[in-house]
Amino acid sequence: MGKEKADLLQGTLDLLVLKTVDTLGPLHGWGIAKRIEQVSQELLEMKYGTLYPALMRLEQNGWISSEWGTSENNRKARFYSITRQGRKQLTLEEKNWEQMAAFIARLLGATR
Amino acid sequence: MLHLRSLASRCAALFRRREWEDRVAEEIQFCLNMQTEENIRRGLEPPEAHAVASRMLGNKTQIAEEVYLVNTITILEETARNIRFSIRTLRKSWGFSFGVVAVLALTLGANIAIFSVVNTVLLHPLAYPNSERLISVETLWTNTGRISQDVSGPDFLDWQAQTSAFEKMAVTQGGDDFATIVGDHAMFANPRYVSADFFEVFGQTSFAGRLLSKQDIPVGETESSVTVVGHHWAEAQFGSAAAAIGKEIKVYGAALRIVGVAVPGFRYPGSADLWVPSNTASGGTNRAQHYYQAVGKLKPDVGLAQAQVELRTIAGNLARQYPENRVKTVSLIPLQELLTGNLKTTLWVLMSAVSVVWLIGCANIANLLLARATGRTREIALRTALGASRVRVAMQLLTESSLLAAVAGVGGLFFAYALIQGVVAWSPANLPRIDEVRIDKSVLIFAFGLSLLSTVFFGLVPALQGSRLDPMDSLKQGGTKSTVSRSGSRLRSTLIVTEVALSVILLVTAGLLMQSFRALQRVDLGFTTDRVLVAKTEYVVRNDDPIEIRARNDLYLDLLDRLRAVPGVSAAAGVSYLPMGREPRVARDFFIQGRPDGKPGERLQAELHAITPGYFKTLEIPLRIGRDFDRTDLPQRAQVAIVNNTLARSAFRGESPIGRHIRINSKAPWMEIVGVAGDTRWQDPSRLPPAVLFVSSTQGWGKSPSIIARTSARSSLDEKALAGTIRKLLHEASPTLPVKFEAMEEMYDSTLAYPRFRTQVITLFAAVAALLAAVGIFSVQAYLVGQRTKELAVRRALGARPADVIQLIVGQGLRLIGIGLLLGLVGALAVARLLTTLLFEISPWDAGTYLAAIAVLGGAALLATLIPAIRATTIAPVIALRQD
Numbered sequence: 001m002g003k004e005k006a007d008l009l010q011g012t013l014d015l016l017v018l019k020t021v022d023t024l025g026p027l028h029g030w031g032i033a034k035r036i037e038q039v040s041q042e043l044l045e046m047k048y049g050t051l052y053p054a055l056m057r058l059e060q061n062g063w064i065s066s067e068w069g070t071s072e073n074n075r076k077a078r079f080y081s082i083t084r085q086g087r088k089q090l091t092l093e094e095k096n097w098e099q100m101a102a103f104i105a106r107l108l109g110a111t112r
Numbered sequence: 113m114l115h116l117r118s119l120a121s122r123c124a125a126l127f128r129r130r131e132w133e134d135r136v137a138e139e140i141q142f143c144l145n146m147q148t149e150e151n152i153r154r155g156l157e158p159p160e161a162h163a164v165a166s167r168m169l170g171n172k173t174q175i176a177e178e179v180y181l182v183n184t185i186t187i188l189e190e191t192a193r194n195i196r197f198s199i200r201t202l203r204k205s206w207g208f209s210f211g212v213v214a215v216l217a218l219t220l221g222a223n224i225a226i227f228s229v230v231n232t233v234l235l236h237p238l239a240y241p242n243s244e245r246l247i248s249v250e251t252l253w254t255n256t257g258r259i260s261q262d263v264s265g266p267d268f269l270d271w272q273a274q275t276s277a278f279e280k281m282a283v284t285q286g287g288d289d290f291a292t293i294v295g296d297h298a299m300f301a302n303p304r305y306v307s308a309d310f311f312e313v314f315g316q317t318s319f320a321g322r323l324l325s326k327q328d329i330p331v332g333e334t335e336s337s338v339t340v341v342g343h344h345w346a347e348a349q350f351g352s353a354a355a356a357i358g359k360e361i362k363v364y365g366a367a368l369r370i371v372g373v374a375v376p377g378f379r380y381p382g383s384a385d386l387w388v389p390s391n392t393a394s395g396g397t398n399r400a401q402h403y404y405q406a407v408g409k410l411k412p413d414v415g416l417a418q419a420q421v422e423l424r425t426i427a428g429n430l431a432r433q434y435p436e437n438r439v440k441t442v443s444l445i446p447l448q449e450l451l452t453g454n455l456k457t458t459l460w461v462l463m464s465a466v467s468v469v470w471l472i473g474c475a476n477i478a479n480l481l482l483a484r485a486t487g488r489t490r491e492i493a494l495r496t497a498l499g500a501s502r503v504r505v506a507m508q509l510l511t512e513s514s515l516l517a518a519v520a521g522v523g524g525l526f527f528a529y530a531l532i533q534g535v536v537a538w539s540p541a542n543l544p545r546i547d548e549v550r551i552d553k554s555v556l557i558f559a560f561g562l563s564l565l566s567t568v569f570f571g572l573v574p575a576l577q578g579s580r581l582d583p584m585d586s587l588k589q590g591g592t593k594s595t596v597s598r599s600g601s602r603l604r605s606t607l608i609v610t611e612v613a614l615s616v617i618l619l620v621t622a623g624l625l626m627q628s629f630r631a632l633q634r635v636d637l638g639f640t641t642d643r644v645l646v647a648k649t650e651y652v653v654r655n656d657d658p659i660e661i662r663a664r665n666d667l668y669l670d671l672l673d674r675l676r677a678v679p680g681v682s683a684a685a686g687v688s689y690l691p692m693g694r695e696p697r698v699a700r701d702f703f704i705q706g707r708p709d710g711k712p713g714e715r716l717q718a719e720l721h722a723i724t725p726g727y728f729k730t731l732e733i734p735l736r737i738g739r740d741f742d743r744t745d746l747p748q749r750a751q752v753a754i755v756n757n758t759l760a761r762s763a764f765r766g767e768s769p770i771g772r773h774i775r776i777n778s779k780a781p782w783m784e785i786v787g788v789a790g791d792t793r794w795q796d797p798s799r800l801p802p803a804v805l806f807v808s809s810t811q812g813w814g815k816s817p818s819i820i821a822r823t824s825a826r827s828s829l830d831e832k833a834l835a836g837t838i839r840k841l842l843h844e845a846s847p848t849l850p851v852k853f854e855a856m857e858e859m860y861d862s863t864l865a866y867p868r869f870r871t872q873v874i875t876l877f878a879a880v881a882a883l884l885a886a887v888g889i890f891s892v893q894a895y896l897v898g899q900r901t902k903e904l905a906v907r908r909a910l911g912a913r914p915a916d917v918i919q920l921i922v923g924q925g926l927r928l929i930g931i932g933l934l935l936g937l938v939g940a941l942a943v944a945r946l947l948t949t950l951l952f953e954i955s956p957w958d959a960g961t962y963l964a965a966i967a968v969l970g971g972a973a974l975l976a977t978l979i980p981a982i983r984a985t986t987i988a989p990v991i992a993l994r995q996d
Contacts, residue, residue, distance in 0.1 A: 030143045030146045033143075048168075048169050049175045052136070052139070073146075075142055075145060077139075078138075
């Protein structure tokens with residue numbers, strides 16, 4: 001893999017965001033980006049330009065909700081939290097991901 | 113659902129851009145600040161920290177723009193992409209696409225065309241201002257329950273004086289084909305004699321000149337000297353509306369000056385050519401004579417029921433006051449219903465039939481799409497695996513269907529346009545408002561809605577089916593197409609059962625209508641229509657002047673003698689009521705000498721037909737007993753009459769009527785019955801023959817006769833070729849006699865126009881439906897065989913005989929067809945009950961018809977399953993197994 005940063009596979013960003021919001025509770029956009037970078041051990045570079053439209057989309061789908069709040073350094077920020085529907089979606093996507101991962105692993109194993 | 117919500121919020125975003133922009137800007141600013149602070153914490157100088165943060169964040173406007181795209185444009189963009197992709201896919205299988213579009217365009221077109229007729233004739237309000245308030249006021253006979261449009265003059269005047277529910281009321285009178293002279297040209301015109309408020313009831317203004325006012329109504333016994341003519345008539349006679357004003361014309365001998373022209377298209381009632389003011393009060397004080405038709409305009413806030421209650425109260429008072437009114441009351445019928453009521457059933461039957469054809473078409477296409485979607489399983493699975501959501505896949509399939517439906521919708525509109533011309537030309541000539549039929553806004557909305565509905569019907573099912581695919585399953589399955597998805601085949605089965613069932617219903621309907629039409633054609637009219645020419649003429653006699661009547665009779669008798677002398681003419685006669693003629697028939701009371709008169713409303717009634725000698729011979733009506741009239745039956749001799757069988761039977765029971773005396777009112781002379789003629793159906797072959805009392809025109813009876821002439825079966829003379837001869841003879845006798853010709857056969861034909869029209873159209877629809885169903889079954893069976901090629905090959909390889917394969921394939925199809933036939937049978941039994949009013953001499957439960965329908969469809973369906981099955985037996989196992 002070397003030093004190249006991985007591209008996000010399509011569809012996985014939603015999963016990452018949902019999972020992050022689910023584990024850490026209400027969180028602002030910057031926080032989500034930082035958290036994902038941190039967990040990936042800087043393997044993924046979370047561009048805010050990528051993240052923000054995803055947040056919008058998830059909110060529109062009703063999977064996360066948002067409200068204005070105050071950040072840890074007393075700034076006005078928008079906080080995102082997961083909804084009940086979002087949680088359902090998350091379980092579903094987790095399962096899908098695991099299946100797909102297993103499939104790909106098998107596929108790679110088989111062709112080798 | 114998810115998609116809908118997202119769509120809604122996206123649409124909302126379109127309108128709240130400002131709000132969104134503020135929010136986005138604020139969040140980006142927050143992010144920038146956070147990053148700057150972190151950079152400072154890491155030891156960068158503030159200005160540099162800010163610059164680095166900005167760089168990390170990227171172009172701020174671009175982010176905002178991207179967010180906005182997520183919110184709004186993407187949905188449009190995605191649709192555009194879907195459409196581009198669909199066009200590509202559909203072009204790749206253009207044969208399939210063409211088939212789908214063709215089937216759909218044809219069924220849509222037929223639906224649009226029939227709907228345009230329904231829309232215009234039944235749904236559109238009449239083309240008069242406030243037409244929903246126009247009401248026909250009719251007479252209801254409380255003893256028999258019969259409703260008649262005819263009202264008596266004195267009754268009408270009482271209603272008009274006492275009503276508070278109606279704004280205005282008017283009466284009309286008069287019929288078609290009155291002798292009219294324009295310049296020195298004799299012709300027929302349709303005048304209507306109307307009361308003062310006639311044009312106001314209809315809210316009419318004049319096109320040229322003026323309409324009628326109270327001052328135009330003639331006083332007492334005098335006659336009107338003015339008239340208003342129709343726009344079409346003014347143009348036909350004088351070249352333009354303006355040129356008609358001030359011209360003098362003669363209608364039935366009365367000189368009239370044209371003072372106005374009505375607006376184009378106004379021809380109420382019926383096909384009026386001109387309107388003459390008349391004094392209702394001078395029309396007689398006899399409440400038993402119902403010479404008028406009444407129409408009124410309700411006040412804006414008065415309902416039909418309320419008006420009916422009021423008029424029935426008035427009628428109730430009249431019933432107590434006058435013995436003639438004892439069994440009379442009033443019935444109100446909206447004018448729209450009066451004009452189109454008899455068409456309602458026919459049109460709704462056609463509309464239902466054509467929508468069934470459409471449903472079958474949709475089911476067919478759904479089947480095809482479903483089969484195709486299954487064929488595309490791997491493509492869809494691959495797209496799902498690559499991250500396309502279920503909604504995305506469904507949307508893609510739906511886009512394809514919508515595209516097909518849209519193209520078909522446009523094609524259908526063009527087809528409908530052509531079809532409407534056809535329907536207008538094909539339909540009965542007197543179908544009300546048929547000339548108004550066109551594609552208007554509501555038809556366009558209907559066409560659009562139906563196309564959309566088609567998409568839902570044939571598109572949604574396969575779309576949902578396709579999107580439910582489990583990519584793992586399909587991909588794992590690899591190239592082997594050995595099994596068929598179970599839910600897919602269940603759907604296919606449902607569609608086939610539906611198609612078969614609907615087709616059975618249509619076939620039974622068509623069969624019943626066809627049989628009843630054939631029965632109608634077989635009806636014995638009691639006279640023969642072929643080789644008879646009718647010459648409608650009118651010799652005007654005013655005020656029953658006896659000298660004029662004598663002159664008229666001499667003229668006609670002389671004319672008939674000359675006509676009989678023409679080679680090839682076997683018989684000729686004159687008659688006042690044309691058999692198969694379209695004028696309304698009036699039954700009137702008659703009295704028999706030596707019997708009590710009976711009460712008004714309970715007396716026997718008969719139609720009065722004035723005829724010349726030779727009438728029965730000309731129409732080949734048998735004289736049961738007694739003699740025909742002859743030339744010696746003159747006014748000064750004893751008055752004679754002939755009755756028909758029905759009258760003889762109802763009035764004299766078993767006794768012979770010969771030698772008995774009959775009369776039609778207390779002032780008329782007694783007439784001796786000299787003959788009994790066979791029964792005849794005069795107008796509507798489905799109605800029983802009425803009682804008829806024949807009187808002789810040689811004794812001064814009746815209005816001006818028309819001439820009927822029969823050509824000999826042995827001569828080569830065509831009855832239509834007689835027209836020239838008759839015209840010449842008439843012109844020699846009197847140059848101002850108008851004449852027009854029609855073959856009796858054609859008049860008879862036109863009485864069958866409605867049943868023929870609906871029978872032909874329904875039969876056509878049923879044939880198309882059965883064909884579509886058979887094609888549907890065939891394509892599904894062929895597809896299934898294709899899917900099971902490998903399985904069948906294995907079976908063959910393991911020793912299955914061709915018969916086993918056929919049994920396997922056909923057996924499955926037969927079960928579905930059987931269920932379909934059964935359901936169709938039940939449906940047809942339910943539908944047939946609604947058809948009762950359209951059927952003649954055939955029971956809606958006619959077993960033969962049901963069996964025939966089942967045999968036809970069952971046969972076609974069997975063939976459709978057999979062909980693919982037989983083809984399946986030709987599969988060579990080795991080749992099929994090697995295929996993959």
